Amino acid sequence: MSGILSGTAWGVLTELNPRKRQDFDFLVQILNIRFGSAELSEMYKANLQTRVKGKDESLSELAQSVRKLTRLAYPSADSDLLYILVIDYFIDSIPDSEIRLRIWELGLKTINEAESHAIRLEAQTCRKTKGIPSINLHSMKVV
Known part of the structure; x- marks a missing residue:
C-alpha cells in the first residue's frame, strides 16, 4: 500500500513504526481516522463556528x-x-x-x-x- 500513497497520506504512513506499516487493517483504520468524512465534517463544523x-x-x-x-x-x-x-x-x-x-x-x-x-x-x-x-x-x- 505504501507504494500508492502520496502527500499527506504518505506523511501519516511515515509517522508509523515499520511493523505497523505492514498491517493493512491498521493502515486503513489510521487513514480513515485522518481522512474519514466524520472527522472532516467535525473539522468543517468547527471552522464554521469560528x-x-x-x-x-x-x-x-x-x-x-x-x-x-x-x-x-x-x-x-x-x-x-x-x-x-x-x-x-x-x-x-x-x-x-x-x-x-x-x-x-x-x-x-x-x-x-x-x-x-x-x-x-x-x-x-x-x-x-x-x-x-x-x-x-x-x-x-x-x-
Whole structure:
C-alpha cells in the first residue's frame, strides 16, 4: 500500500513504526481516522463556528465561503436544513453586531436575501462612519 500513497497520506504512513506499516487493517483504520468524512465534517463544523469575516473580505466572498463550509460540514443534510444553517452561520460570521441584529430581525429565508441586506447595511454603516448623509430614495418625489 505504501507504494500508492502520496502527500499527506504518505506523511501519516511515515509517522508509523515499520511493523505497523505492514498491517493493512491498521493502515486503513489510521487513514480513515485522518481522512474519514466524520472527522472532516467535525473539522468543517468547527471552522464554521469560528468563522468571522476577514478585514479585506467582501460579504459576497464570506457568503460563498459559508455556503461551501456548510455543505462540507453537513454532507448528508437535506437542502431545507442547509438553507437554514447557511443563513445562521453567515449572520454569525458578520463582525458588526448591529448589522447581525438587523439581519436576524428581518427573518430572511435565503442566503441571497441575507447577503444583499448585509451588503446594504454595511454600506450604510460605512457612510455613517465617514460622515456622508444618507439619501432616502423612497421619500423623494419625482417631478
